[in-house]
Amino acid sequence: MTPLARCSRLSLTALALASSLSACKPAEEPPFVEEREPCSDNNPLRNVYFGDLHVHTSYSFDAYINRVDVDPFAAYEFAQGQAVELPDDAGGVRTHQLERPLDFAAVTDHGEYLGEVSACKDPDSPAYSSDLCIGLREGDPSVLVQWGLGLGAQTPVRPKAICEVADCPVELSDAWVRTQEAAEAAYDRSAACSFTSFVAYEWSGAKTLSNLHRNVIFRSERVPAIPATHFEEPDYWGLWRALDRDCIEGLNGCDVLAIPHNSNWSNGNMFVAEYPEGDQAELASLRARLEPLLEVYQHKGDSECTNGLANPLGAPDELCDFEKLRTDDFEDCGDGTGMQGMINGGCVSRVDFARGILTEGLREQARLGVNPYKLGLMASTDTHNGTPGAVEEYNYPGHFGAAEGSSAQRLTGTLPGGPQDSPGGLIAVWAEQNNRESIFDAMRRRETYGTSGPRMAVRMFGGWDLPSDICSRADLVELGYERGVPMGGDLPAQPASASAPGFVVQALKDPGTAAAPGTDLERIQMIKGWVDASGEPHVEVFEIAGGPNGASVDISTCETQGAGSPQLCGYWVDPSYDPAERAWYYARVVENPVCRWTTRDCNALEAAGEELPGACDTAIDVIQERAWTSPIWN
Amino acid sequence: MSARPWYREPLLHFAVAGAALFGLYEQVRPAPAGETIVVSADTLARIQSQQARRLGREPTAEEREAAIREWADAEMLYREARALGLDRGDPIVRRRLIQKLAFLFEEVDDPPEPSDEQLEQWIGEHADRFEQAPRFGIVHVFVPSSSRVVPEAKLMELEQALANGADPATLGEGFALGQVLQPKTVVELNRSFGPAFGDSVAALPEVGWHRVRSLYGWHLVHVEERLPGRLASVDEVRGQARQGLLNDAREQARERAMQELRDRYALEIEGAGE
Numbered sequence: 001m002t003p004l005a006r007c008s009r010l011s012l013t014a015l016a017l018a019s020s021l022s023a024c025k026p027a028e029e030p031p032f033v034e035e036r037e038p039c040s041d042n043n044p045l046r047n048v049y050f051g052d053l054h055v056h057t058s059y060s061f062d063a064y065i066n067r068v069d070v071d072p073f074a075a076y077e078f079a080q081g082q083a084v085e086l087p088d089d090a091g092g093v094r095t096h097q098l099e100r101p102l103d104f105a106a107v108t109d110h111g112e113y114l115g116e117v118s119a120c121k122d123p124d125s126p127a128y129s130s131d132l133c134i135g136l137r138e139g140d141p142s143v144l145v146q147w148g149l150g151l152g153a154q155t156p157v158r159p160k161a162i163c164e165v166a167d168c169p170v171e172l173s174d175a176w177v178r179t180q181e182a183a184e185a186a187y188d189r190s191a192a193c194s195f196t197s198f199v200a201y202e203w204s205g206a207k208t209l210s211n212l213h214r215n216v217i218f219r220s221e222r223v224p225a226i227p228a229t230h231f232e233e234p235d236y237w238g239l240w241r242a243l244d245r246d247c248i249e250g251l252n253g254c255d256v257l258a259i260p261h262n263s264n265w266s267n268g269n270m271f272v273a274e275y276p277e278g279d280q281a282e283l284a285s286l287r288a289r290l291e292p293l294l295e296v297y298q299h300k301g302d303s304e305c306t307n308g309l310a311n312p313l314g315a316p317d318e319l320c321d322f323e324k325l326r327t328d329d330f331e332d333c334g335d336g337t338g339m340q341g342m343i344n345g346g347c348v349s350r351v352d353f354a355r356g357i358l359t360e361g362l363r364e365q366a367r368l369g370v371n372p373y374k375l376g377l378m379a380s381t382d383t384h385n386g387t388p389g390a391v392e393e394y395n396y397p398g399h400f401g402a403a404e405g406s407s408a409q410r411l412t413g414t415l416p417g418g419p420q421d422s423p424g425g426l427i428a429v430w431a432e433q434n435n436r437e438s439i440f441d442a443m444r445r446r447e448t449y450g451t452s453g454p455r456m457a458v459r460m461f462g463g464w465d466l467p468s469d470i471c472s473r474a475d476l477v478e479l480g481y482e483r484g485v486p487m488g489g490d491l492p493a494q495p496a497s498a499s500a501p502g503f504v505v506q507a508l509k510d511p512g513t514a515a516a517p518g519t520d521l522e523r524i525q526m527i528k529g530w531v532d533a534s535g536e537p538h539v540e541v542f543e544i545a546g547g548p549n550g551a552s553v554d555i556s557t558c559e560t561q562g563a564g565s566p567q568l569c570g571y572w573v574d575p576s577y578d579p580a581e582r583a584w585y586y587a588r589v590v591e592n593p594v595c596r597w598t599t600r601d602c603n604a605l606e607a608a609g610e611e612l613p614g615a616c617d618t619a620i621d622v623i624q625e626r627a628w629t630s631p632i633w634n
Numbered sequence: 635m636s637a638r639p640w641y642r643e644p645l646l647h648f649a650v651a652g653a654a655l656f657g658l659y660e661q662v663r664p665a666p667a668g669e670t671i672v673v674s675a676d677t678l679a680r681i682q683s684q685q686a687r688r689l690g691r692e693p694t695a696e697e698r699e700a701a702i703r704e705w706a707d708a709e710m711l712y713r714e715a716r717a718l719g720l721d722r723g724d725p726i727v728r729r730r731l732i733q734k735l736a737f738l739f740e741e742v743d744d745p746p747e748p749s750d751e752q753l754e755q756w757i758g759e760h761a762d763r764f765e766q767a768p769r770f771g772i773v774h775v776f777v778p779s780s781s782r783v784v785p786e787a788k789l790m791e792l793e794q795a796l797a798n799g800a801d802p803a804t805l806g807e808g809f810a811l812g813q814v815l816q817p818k819t820v821v822e823l824n825r826s827f828g829p830a831f832g833d834s835v836a837a838l839p840e841v842g843w844h845r846v847r848s849l850y851g852w853h854l855v856h857v858e859e860r861l862p863g864r865l866a867s868v869d870e871v872r873g874q875a876r877q878g879l880l881n882d883a884r885e886q887a888r889e890r891a892m893q894e895l896r897d898r899y900a901l902e903i904e905g906a907g908e
Binding site: 035040042167190477508509 | 687690725726729766769775776778780802803804805806807808809810811812813814815816817818824825826827828829830849866869870871873874
């Protein structure tokens with residue numbers, strides 16, 4: 001990289017410079033303290049904050065090629081309630097705006113091609129007139145394919161047509177600095193603490209087109225000089241080592257975590273229990289340290305659970321038939337792996353879904369003494385429109401810019417799933433303050449949950465001596481922390497006086513807005529996973545509050561009928577607790593049904609007297625939005 | 635690799651861009667034959683640390699040697715290119731140089747650290763950015779009720795207990811967001827409890843416990859703290875105000891320098907005025 005000799009005006013560049021020097025002698029620097037005012041709202045019992053940590057903007061090659069012009073600065077402004085213009089299907093624009101701002105967000109553009117895209121946009125760059133750049137600017141689908149395939153290569157190389165004429169390392173560094181500046185501009189460092197941004201990017205490796213993507217989220221403005229992408233680190237072990245070396249160990253004030261997403265597209269490759277050469281227990285702890293969370297839901301569907309595998313880990317669960325990207329008859333990977341998941345090909349594995357991954361983690365823990373898959377749950381959008389938090393079924397702007405600029409396009413699209421795509425979800429965290437440190441630490445300790453869009457408040461505690469009437473105790477939250485652990489935690493050792501662990505889950509429905517009220521809740525379930533004495537994994541679903549209530553939705557008007565509950569609370573003791581078995585427990589909170597976005601788009605087409613695409617007959621009409629808490633482990 | 639003209643080598647572009655940053659005000663002269671390239675201690679340290687970062691370990695003696703040679707080759711190319719004037723008319727070099735000089739202009743007179751008085755004044759001048767809405771800190775006793783039914787008996791019982799001085803922590807049911815809420819704005823309260831809840835809280839009298847309906851049921855609310863709307867204090871927005879003020883000062887410094895430049899140059903537009 002070309003260090004800027006003097007450049008104090010660009011504080012971020014100066015910091016990057018200072019930090020790369022400090023890498024040589026970190027001991028001389030005093031511990032990093034974030035420069036900011038303390039938040040006026042600082043709640044030791046923690047507030048819930050909603051965010052989106054998976055956002056692509058015009059800096060991502062696959063967004064830009066679909067005429068998305070929303071850059072990271074505009075994306076953060078959108079998260080705070082400003083409108084953006086998105087391309088429509090006719091060469092014009094449409095505006096989009098959130099009903100409610102988010103509390104936090106991270107722009108996670110593909111680290112790969114960050115510099116190349118920048119060079120292609122710059123008329124002064126010698127790469128500007130290359131065919132590849134022209135194709136990118138003109139939205140040539142074959143260029144998208146070409147760039148995409150580059151990320152599936154075993155030994156990836158940067159596109160020669162661009163990097164032999166343009167200075168790709170400098171372009172990358174500049175784009176990375178702008179990414180940091182956008183995060184800085186959006187971050188409210190005053191006592192109002194109205195919005196938190198994170199410096200972040202996506203590592204987009206996808207060996208043999210099995211998805212292995214990770215979002216890399218930094219705790220502070222201290223970040224490595226360039227993002228470690230698929231080009232620098234072609235496999236995820238290399239990514240974690242690079243983050244450990246260049247950030248956690250090598251850079252004072254730098255801390256980082258990586259969030260894997262779309263395990264549902266990985267053909268078993270993302271969580272296959274295989275290790276490179278080395279001490280497996282050490283490697284497993286490196287993994288666990290860098291990856292405390294799993295993105296369980298986003299535009300490309302649900303990764304919680306699936307029916308249809310030979311070993312479904314328990315009785316079929318009809319609520320698992322939810323927002324599935326793959327609807328073909330797939331083959332079961334068994335204990336093996338496949339390829340081409342990203343084009344909906346190859347086999348599907350039990351470790352493509354949270355339940356299988358979490359139980360596999362217990363098995364690895366028994367084998368190695370370390371659980372490499374100790375994953376809390378979260379959700380986000382993966383928007384490629386630069387629209388963090390645009391998760392409403394009634395106002396879905398599509399996934400991919402101009403390619404999904406109208407109802408008809410969204411219903412007939414194929415990228416990545418067309419009518420199977422979802423508007424994506426949100427991450428909720430329980431944190432003392434709305435700032436980077438507080439939210440990052442909540443993610444580290446996994447006090448997070450994901451939702452498929454709604455902003456329900458969900459609290460869970462587990463412990464050995466929670467009172468059984470805890471739901472009707474005003475000090476529920478105080479008791480939860482005093483006598484138990486919150487979501488994401490480990491139960492303490494079993495005291496002699498206790499026979500089984502108890503859990504309390506309370507959910508408040510999404511309040512919505514006056515214009516768009518939230519939906520009532522249907523039920524709360526507890527999902528338990530465990531591994532028996534012979535090493536066999538099991539999963540069981542328990543109903544702990546509410547239940548089927550007969551509520552429905554009229555799909556021709558999208559009006560809901562019948563009531564659910566504005567809030568639910570359940571206390572549950574594990575009826576089949578066996579002290580010899582390791583287990584995890586997470587809660588699923590399910591809303592009453594509403595119209596899916598496809599139904600809204602089909603109704604709109606029908607009202608306009610237009611022809612209805614086939615998806616209007618085949619797509620699922622309704623959706624039961626939900627939340628998934630991080631597990632508590634025992 | 636086939637006949638690419640040597641002046642299109644990316645390495646050359648890289649060195650030129652790098653050189654533009656380092657050698658801004660250094661000598662410009664044609665390189666005489668047999669000129670010496672000195673690898674200074676600083677350069678050596680930089681080469682080594684970059685290599686160590688790339689490799690994830692200290693380089694071996696051979697690797698170090700190779701890196702130094704690579705650097706020296708680039709330096710030679712750079713000097714020759716400069717001597718040939720290849721940096722002239724290159725848009726990348728032009729942009730880097732402009733950027734660099736703009737930074738220098740801003741640093742010419744580094745603005746002094748602003749005083750609290752200056753910060754306060756600056757906040758006042760940017761009141762739209764620093765106005766804070768009123769905030770309300772509340773304690774509430776929660777009674778769930780799913781319909782429009784008012785659980786009258788229960789509410790009266792709780793009101794009686796509160797009037798008799800009972801500890802609110804022992805009254806009502808659990809609420810996920812907690813029983814004591816730090817000061818929040820009307821908008822924030824509406825966002826957590828449902829539309830109109832915050833407006834109702836804002837209208838409550840100073841003392842006593844009052845019934846407020848939310849989406850989730852009934853709450854007996856006591857307003858613990860009432861923070862009026864006001865301009866933020868220096869301590870609440872110090873960083874933002876300081877940054878804003880310094881940015882203004884730098885912007886002014888750059889504009890002054892630019893103005894001096896404009897005074898020194900004459901502008902002639904060919905064909906203009908004909």
